[in-house]
Amino acid sequence: xxxxxxxxxxxxxxxxxxxxxxxxxxxxxxxxxxxxxxxxxxxxxxxxxxxxxxxxxxxxxxxxxxxxxxxxxxxxxxxxxxxxxxxxxxxxxxxxxxxxxxxxxxxxxxxxxxxxxxxxxxxxxxxxxxxxxxxxxxxxxxxxxxxxxxxxxxxxxxxxxxxxxxxxxxxxxxxxxxxxxxxxxxxxxxxxxxxxxxxxxxxxxxxxxxxxxxxxxxxxxxxxxxxxxxxxxxxxxxxxxxxxxxxxxxxxxxxxxxxxxxxxxxxxxxxxxxxxxxxxxxxxxxxxxxxxxxxxxxxxxxxxxxxxxxxxxxxxxxxxxxxxxxxxxxxxxxxxxxxxxxxxxxxxxxxxxxxxxxxxxxxxxxxxxxxxxxxxxxxxxxxxxxxxxxxxxxxxxxxxxxxxxxxxxxxxxxxxxxxxxxxxxxxxxxxxxxxxxxxxxx
Amino acid sequence: xxxxxxxxxxxxxxxxxxxxxxxxxxxxxxxxxxxxxxxxxxxxxxxxxxxxxxxxxxxxxxxxxxxxxxxxxxxxxxxxxxxxxxxxxxxxxxxxxxxxxxxxxxxxxxxxxxxxxxxxxxxxxxxxxxxxxxxxxxxxxxxxxxxxxxxxxxxxxxxxxxxxxxxxxxxxxxxxxxxxxxxxxxxxxxxxxxxxxxxxxxxxxxxxxxxxxxxxxxxxxxxxxxxxxxxxxxxxxxxxxxxxxxxxxxxxxxxxxxxxxxxxxxxxxxxxxxxxxxxxxxxxxxxxxxxxxxxxxxxxxxxxxxxxxxxxxxxxxxxxxxxxxxxxxxxxxxxxxxxxxxxxxxxxxxxxxxxxxxxxxxxxxxxxxxxxxxxxxxxxxxxxxxxxxxxxxxxxxxxxxxxxxxxxxxxxxxxxxxxxxxxxxxxxxxxxxxxxx
Numbered sequence: 001x002x003x004x005x006x007x008x009x010x011x012x013x014x015x016x017x018x019x020x021x022x023x024x025x026x027x028x029x030x031x032x033x034x035x036x037x038x039x040x041x042x043x044x045x046x047x048x049x050x051x052x053x054x055x056x057x058x059x060x061x062x063x064x065x066x067x068x069x070x071x072x073x074x075x076x077x078x079x080x081x082x083x084x085x086x087x088x089x090x091x092x093x094x095x096x097x098x099x100x101x102x103x104x105x106x107x108x109x110x111x112x113x114x115x116x117x118x119x120x121x122x123x124x125x126x127x128x129x130x131x132x133x134x135x136x137x138x139x140x141x142x143x144x145x146x147x148x149x150x151x152x153x154x155x156x157x158x159x160x161x162x163x164x165x166x167x168x169x170x171x172x173x174x175x176x177x178x179x180x181x182x183x184x185x186x187x188x189x190x191x192x193x194x195x196x197x198x199x200x201x202x203x204x205x206x207x208x209x210x211x212x213x214x215x216x217x218x219x220x221x222x223x224x225x226x227x228x229x230x231x232x233x234x235x236x237x238x239x240x241x242x243x244x245x246x247x248x249x250x251x252x253x254x255x256x257x258x259x260x261x262x263x264x265x266x267x268x269x270x271x272x273x274x275x276x277x278x279x280x281x282x283x284x285x286x287x288x289x290x291x292x293x294x295x296x297x298x299x300x301x302x303x304x305x306x307x308x309x310x311x312x313x314x315x316x317x318x319x320x321x322x323x324x325x326x327x328x329x330x331x332x333x334x335x336x337x338x339x340x341x342x343x344x345x346x347x348x349x350x351x352x353x354x355x356x357x358x359x360x361x362x363x364x365x366x367x368x369x370x371x372x373x374x375x376x377x378x379x380x381x382x383x384x385x386x387x388x389x390x391x392x393x394x395x396x397x398x399x400x401x402x403x404x405x406x407x408x409x410x411x412x413x414x415x416x417x418x419x420x421x422x423x424x425x426x427x428x429x430x431x432x433x434x435x436x437x438x439x440x441x442x
Numbered sequence: 443x444x445x446x447x448x449x450x451x452x453x454x455x456x457x458x459x460x461x462x463x464x465x466x467x468x469x470x471x472x473x474x475x476x477x478x479x480x481x482x483x484x485x486x487x488x489x490x491x492x493x494x495x496x497x498x499x500x501x502x503x504x505x506x507x508x509x510x511x512x513x514x515x516x517x518x519x520x521x522x523x524x525x526x527x528x529x530x531x532x533x534x535x536x537x538x539x540x541x542x543x544x545x546x547x548x549x550x551x552x553x554x555x556x557x558x559x560x561x562x563x564x565x566x567x568x569x570x571x572x573x574x575x576x577x578x579x580x581x582x583x584x585x586x587x588x589x590x591x592x593x594x595x596x597x598x599x600x601x602x603x604x605x606x607x608x609x610x611x612x613x614x615x616x617x618x619x620x621x622x623x624x625x626x627x628x629x630x631x632x633x634x635x636x637x638x639x640x641x642x643x644x645x646x647x648x649x650x651x652x653x654x655x656x657x658x659x660x661x662x663x664x665x666x667x668x669x670x671x672x673x674x675x676x677x678x679x680x681x682x683x684x685x686x687x688x689x690x691x692x693x694x695x696x697x698x699x700x701x702x703x704x705x706x707x708x709x710x711x712x713x714x715x716x717x718x719x720x721x722x723x724x725x726x727x728x729x730x731x732x733x734x735x736x737x738x739x740x741x742x743x744x745x746x747x748x749x750x751x752x753x754x755x756x757x758x759x760x761x762x763x764x765x766x767x768x769x770x771x772x773x774x775x776x777x778x779x780x781x782x783x784x785x786x787x788x789x790x791x792x793x794x795x796x797x798x799x800x801x802x803x804x805x806x807x808x809x810x811x812x813x814x815x816x817x818x819x820x821x822x823x824x825x826x827x828x829x830x831x832x833x834x835x836x837x838x839x840x841x842x843x844x845x846x847x848x849x850x851x852x853x854x855x856x857x858x859x860x861x862x863x864x865x866x867x868x869x870x871x872x873x874x875x876x877x878x879x
Contacts, residue, residue, distance in 0.1 A: 004513075004560070006514075010549035010550075012549050013547065013549060039815040039818065040452035041812060041815050074740060082729060082805035082806065083449065083808060086812070087812075102812060102816065104811065104812055104815075105452075106449060107449060131743055134743065134746070138746045141696045141697065142591060142697060144696070145694050249584050250584045282525045282526065291517070293577075294576075294578050295581070297581040298585065348526070352526050352528045355528055356529055356547045357529075359477075359528065360547070363479045365819055
């Protein structure tokens with residue numbers, strides 16, 4: 001067969017930012033409306049700062065926020081939303097409470113009206129709270145049987161000692177102790193527009209959508225308090241923490257490494273260095289431990305940004321019998337990128353991926369909404385995409401080598417493995433110093 | 443509460459252009475210049491139901507082999523060329539089809555067509571790659587089934603209760619012994635039989651001009667050798683006449699769970715008869731105002747969650763007969779599966795007998811329209827759905843009509859559908875918690 005040449009890429013389309021409008025209302029709520037008329041829908045994200053809210057109370061509040069007002073039941077709220085093709089839900093993390101939803105675009109006004117009603121008048125009825133507390137308790141119990149959850153719990157505890165990020169899932173007992181009074185008090189104290197951002201994306205006129213939001217949410221009570229988090233502690237490298245999970249057929253390998261926030265001068269180069277290491281499929285680490293060795297299915301390495309700091313997390317589920325060799329290859333690839341410059345073509349491939357996936361992420365309403373809301377939580381706007389693209393385009397081989405040596409060196413890693421200690425401890429101890437924890441912490 | 447006046451269901455107007463190359467490859471183009479991205483999907487008419495006895499999991503294993511290189515592409519080249527163009531890729535194996543797809547900035551259109559055409563002419567099948575991918579697939583099964591609670595529930599656990607024949611009943615992820623027994627000649631034979639271009643569709647959607655895309659498609663795919671589609675096997679099985687119910691202990695699961703399935707009309711040949719079941723599943727389980735969430739979760743508290751959907755892999759418009767409507771529930775500690783099943787029967791009976799409340803059907807249909815439109819907002823969501831609609835129905839334009847066809851389902855049809863979900867037609871699988879809680 002004749003050899004066919006790979007077609008060249010056509011000229012790149014420039015990054016085009018969508019039409020936007022922004023206004024901060026007198027009560028402190030910032031409204032960002034973004035036009036993406038691809039389908040006749042609207043996406044809504046409301047991000048409210050929630051740092052230092054008591055963990056179990058915040059978790060139950062997110063589950064019960066839509067469980068009735070003084071005039072409507074859970075079912076009535078859900079039915080009214082459905083009537084305009086809508087739905088709303090809430091979730092929390094240690095930084096914020098986020099309400100997410102969508103509807104047919106013709107129902108946006110109604111969706112915001114119902115959202116305002118809940119924000120002003122959520123009732124946390126006794127019976128509904130009891131139901132949701134038990135549902136949450138069950139979900140936590142199920143999570144505690146999932147290796148990915150247990151590995152994350154162990155990693156967070158290890159890398160954020162003394163910080164609110166150290167424990168991000170409440171215990172079943174803590175959840176069961178939460179009642180309606182505590183929820184009403186937390187709502188009154190913290191669920192306020194100060195510092196909050198409402199993002200609306202869809203087939204909308206942005207100015208008009210801002211006006212609609214102002215009309216519906218301008219009356220949201222602007223009182224309450226906010227709280228700031230201390231910066232995350234410096235990552236302390238040290239022995240590998242082996243958390244025993246008897247009978248596990250796979251080991252969950254995790255390494256935390258230091259990272260920097262999106263606006264830090266090293267960020268673009270670190271993103272590229274991480275990609276070359278293990279941050280996408282065509283990376284050294286994935287090609288090594290999956291496509292060459294067959295140790296794992298879906299290894300990944302990501303920079304996680306939180307308000308109080310950023311951390312790079314390397315994760316792989318590997319067969320129990322190859323735990324030590326998988327650790328060896330992981331440390332090898334980290335050591336290699338820290339010690340030696342990457343090749344030009346590796347950098348260019350990673351750069352194209354980083355730039356291209358920015359375009360992909362902006363190409364749906366929900367993608368844009370998520371991006372704009374996340375950025376807003378860090379004081380950024382979509383215009384940051386242009387800045388970040390320019391930094392990605394400008395990063396040099398030297399930049400990438402320097403940040404790799406700083407942030408990706410095995411010497412600065414905090415490793416954790418969740419797995420069957422009886423089967424893997426001896427082999428892993430031959431590679432690095434190990435401390436053993438006998439049972440997964442709840 | 444709900445009013446009689448319902449919101450108007452909007453309509454999308456995606457352009458759809460269809461043609462067939464002389465070698466039999468069917469092509470669907472759907473240009474949309476609103477974002478500088480494209481979705482490319484190639485779908486082959488072969489899936490889990492077509493794999494040979496003794497080779498469970500082979501369709502999925504073969505999907506992995508399609509990424510291991512082809513005549514002009516070394517191992518790893520496919521991944522690097524897609525990601526190096528700023529794109530993402532994947533493939534997935536379903537009951538009735540296998541898909542391969544990319545989302546990329548639109549300047550990479552020709553490169554993607556090149557990659558797909560090269561492996562359509564034939565993957566590079568080697569012992570080394572086969573062994574490597576058997577290992578990778580075993581890790582995938584460990585992650586998704588063996589090392590987690592509720593692994594394979596219910597999509598791998600319920601079919602063997604409901605069905606009697608190998609194609610419908612077997613484990614589509616495969617046993618380790620079957621996977622390990624797979625050979626390179628098996629793979630070559632599977633490719634020859636099922637990966638004919640007459641057995642495939644190519645769909646491209648997003649930022650391109652149709653004439654240009656058509657020219658590029660002809661350039662890259664015209665010389666793929668013409669091979670006809672194999673005749674499709676008949677997977678028909680009779681409906682159940684007596685209830686079937688089984689259980690198994692999941693050593694990692696802390697809480698009980700149950701899933702039930704009832705056969706539904708043929709999704710392809712009786713689409714009008716099938717659609718009411720798609721709506722019924724949402725009436726029963728979509729959100730806090732749905733029948734079963736209100737009753738089981740909020741009122742009785744006999745389950746912590748309940749979900750309902752069509753097809754064992756949850757894809758109502760991408761599955762052929764025989765298929766089913768599924769309801770699955772997770773129960774609180776000590777919860778009674780018997781009680782849950784009886785309550786579901788009661789609610790189905792109530793729906794069939796008393797009908798829907800004012801506004802209930804319209805609001806469910808409005809929410810379904812939002813879900814469908816959201817799925818098609820992603821350029822790849824459109825490309826994939828159109829590729830399968832072309833493959834299975836010869837009608838990719840159905841994507842534009844679905845929200846309205848769903849909105850036209852009547853209360854009477856939903857009631858009649860509910861009336862067919864009787865215990866004697868039901869197959870159920872129960873998860874008995876073996877966790878240490």
